[in-house]
Amino acid sequence: MKHALSVTRAQNFAEWYQEVIAEADLAEESGVRGCMVIKPWGYGIWERIQTLMDAQIKLAGVENCYFPLFIPLSYFEKEADHVEGFAKEMAVVTHHRLKSVNGKLVVDPDAKLEEPLVVRPTSETVIGAAMSRWIQSWRDLPMLTNQWANVVRWEMRTRMFLRTSEFLWQEGHTAHADKADAMAETLRALEMYRAFSEGPLAMPVVAGEKPENERFPGADATYSIEAMMQDGKALQAGTSHYLGTTFAEAAGIRYQDRDGGLQLCHTTSWGTSTRMIGGVIMTHGDDDGLRCPPQIAPHQIVIVPMLRDNDEDLAVLDYCRTLAGELRGQMAFAEPLRVLLDTKAIKASNKRWNWVKKGAPVIVEVGPRDVAGGNVSVLRRDRLYNADGKLATAIMARDDFTGIAASLLEDIQTALHAEAKTRLVASIRRDVTDLAAHYAGDDKVVGWVEVQWARPTGEALEAIVQQLKALKLTMRNVPLDAVPADGVCFFTGETAVERILIGRTY
RNA sequence: CGGGGAGUGGCGCAGCCUGGUAGCGCAUCUGUUUUGGGAACAGAGGGUCGCAGGUUCGAAUCCUGUCUCCCCGACCA
Numbered sequence: 001m002k003h004a005l006s007v008t009r010a011q012n013f014a015e016w017y018q019e020v021i022a023e024a025d026l027a028e029e030s031g032v033r034g035c036m037v038i039k040p041w042g043y044g045i046w047e048r049i050q051t052l053m054d055a056q057i058k059l060a061g062v063e064n065c066y067f068p069l070f071i072p073l074s075y076f077e078k079e080a081d082h083v084e085g086f087a088k089e090m091a092v093v094t095h096h097r098l099k100s101v102n103g104k105l106v107v108d109p110d111a112k113l114e115e116p117l118v119v120r121p122t123s124e125t126v127i128g129a130a131m132s133r134w135i136q137s138w139r140d141l142p143m144l145t146n147q148w149a150n151v152v153r154w155e156m157r158t159r160m161f162l163r164t165s166e167f168l169w170q171e172g173h174t175a176h177a178d179k180a181d182a183m184a185e186t187l188r189a190l191e192m193y194r195a196f197s198e199g200p201l202a203m204p205v206v207a208g209e210k211p212e213n214e215r216f217p218g219a220d221a222t223y224s225i226e227a228m229m230q231d232g233k234a235l236q237a238g239t240s241h242y243l244g245t246t247f248a249e250a251a252g253i254r255y256q257d258r259d260g261g262l263q264l265c266h267t268t269s270w271g272t273s274t275r276m277i278g279g280v281i282m283t284h285g286d287d288d289g290l291r292c293p294p295q296i297a298p299h300q301i302v303i304v305p306m307l308r309d310n311d312e313d314l315a316v317l318d319y320c321r322t323l324a325g326e327l328r329g330q331m332a333f334a335e336p337l338r339v340l341l342d343t344k345a346i347k348a349s350n351k352r353w354n355w356v357k358k359g360a361p362v363i364v365e366v367g368p369r370d371v372a373g374g375n376v377s378v379l380r381r382d383r384l385y386n387a388d389g390k391l392a393t394a395i396m397a398r399d400d401f402t403g404i405a406a407s408l409l410e411d412i413q414t415a416l417h418a419e420a421k422t423r424l425v426a427s428i429r430r431d432v433t434d435l436a437a438h439y440a441g442d443d444k445v446v447g448w449v450e451v452q453w454a455r456p457t458g459e460a461l462e463a464i465v466q467q468l469k470a471l472k473l474t475m476r477n478v479p480l481d482a483v484p485a486d487g488v489c490f491f492t493g494e495t496a497v498e499r500i501l502i503g504r505t506y
Numbered sequence: 507c508g509g510g511g512a513g514u515g516g517c518g519c520a521g522c523c524u525g526g527u528a529g530c531g532c533a534u535c536u537g538u539u540u541u542g543g544g545a546a547c548a549g550a551g552g553g554u555c556g557c558a559g560g561u562u563c564g565a566a567u568c569c570u571g572u573c574u575c576c577c578c579g580a581c582c583a
Contacts, residue, residue, distance in 0.1 A: 002544085031556095031575095089581075155581075155583095156581055157579090157582090162583085163583070271583075272583085273583055306542060307541090347544080347545080349542080352543085353543090353544055367541095367542055393542085506583095
């Protein structure tokens with residue numbers, strides 16, 4: 001069987017990933033280290049993610065704001081752990097002017113800023129400063145904010161969508177009267193991410209709490225959703241943090257309670273980023289490119305007219321326009337269908353393969369024979385081939401197709417999720433007794449291992465971290481829905497208190 | 507930042523060792539014939555060889571510096 005990509009997942013997963021991004025026209029290098037140009041199809045997917053996620057955020061009563069890109073350096077100095085965690089990867093603006101010297105533009109030394117400005121790596125500090133002004137009374141709580149923005153972290157090693165120096169994300173920041181309320185918000189955001197991932201992204205995840213050593217700098221507790229990529233590695237696809245009163249102390253976020261006493265707020269932060277697109281690629285992609293879940297596909301159904309530069313073309317186009325109109329009147333996932341009639345003047349067969357690589361969920365080909373018979377030729381991207389290796393083109397009456405189009409998209413969404421869910425479940429092992437043997441070899445990635453442990457801290461924890469590191473393994477999270485521990489700690493032999501997932505990661 | 511590889515028309519590459527004024531495939535454009543599993547033929551356009559210095563009569567080629575990308579580490583969403 002001939003595939004649309006030159007590298008298969010089995011041959012070289014990393015190379016395959018890059019080829020999908022190039023061939024699906026999702027993004028490209030920009031010439032600036034670690035920064036990518038997100039092209040229309042890739043950005044369209046991000047816009048879909050934004051639209052659907054934003055609705056969920058608003059449904060929870062969170063309001064959008066926008067805070068500055070530049071954060072005064074001193075803001076970071078207020079919280080030691082936080083600055084420690086980000087200091088090594090911050091982009092800093094120190095001057096505000098250039099000058100021309102011998103035809104070259106150079107930084108003007110006379111234009112040095114009094115205080116350097118950090119390009120935000122995350123906005124806890126600025127938003128904390130704002131909240132300290134906005135919150136005075138218990139009546140102001142909870143304060144629920146979110147922003148859609150770009151952030152910059154000067155990463156050592158970058159990979160498109162998975163780790164770029166600049167990335168797009170949403171960051172929720174909330175302030176609460178007490179720990180219980182803040183924890184509830186932290187877990188609400190986590191559940192929102194879990195449901196979003198399993199729903200629109202069709203990407204099954206495990207929601208759980210990060211061990212102490214994997215916490216966000218300055219957080220009291222960090223939760224994550226972890227997705228299983230097709231090569232068996234984990235991808236942290238979203239995080240939610242309970243920050244205790246740490247950031248409230250640093251920024252002076254206080255409120256007067258009902259009794260007139262002055263109290264510190266308990267804050268949270270939570271975020272998801274363009275990394276999710278990388279997760280979608282590595283969850284659903286196949287050897288023909290991306291398979292885009294219908295809910296986040298910019299175009300769910302692409303109509304490809306088979307034009308021959310002759311008189312029949314008008315009739316074919318006319319038929320296609322009518323079909324597009326009929327389809328746009330249908331609803332799937334409580335939204336009108338997104339239908340593209342692709343009239344670009346290239347050969348229909350090339351057009352088809354381009355849409356296969358981009359992962360349009362349904363490709364409908366319409367040629368003179370279809371027009372004559374009142375039919376359409378339908379390809380569903382999640383089941384591209386028949387058992388005999390031939391393209392599984394289904395020829396059906398136009399009316400029949402318009403009647404089932406919406407449910408077809410919903411089927412594809414469900415099928416993609418089911419396929420990935422099966423893989424996730426099958427890739428978690430609970431009977432492993434020897435990690436070194438299980439993960440033998442640098443390239444051998446066999447999914448995750450769940451073990452019971454005693455949740456040690458300090459040096460005992462550090463020893464385990466180092467032991468895992470030697471095997472290129474990390475602790476992913478303690479699944480919230482795991483069955484209670486009933487044995488001894490995999491590492492220390494003490495009585496176990498919970499179960500934790502271990503694996504290789506992006 | 508350490509180790510390895512690479513930057514040559516839009517994309518993928520050859521040329522570099524042994525300096526002499528740039529070539530191939532794909533793509534693009536034009537025309538003709540085609541057309542339902544990625545069309546064929548003919549013709550055309552397009553590159554100061556990542557960038558900056560240096561050596562030389564002459565640099566894609568040699569030297570120095572620098573930027574970017576890929577792989578492996580350390581760091582991380």
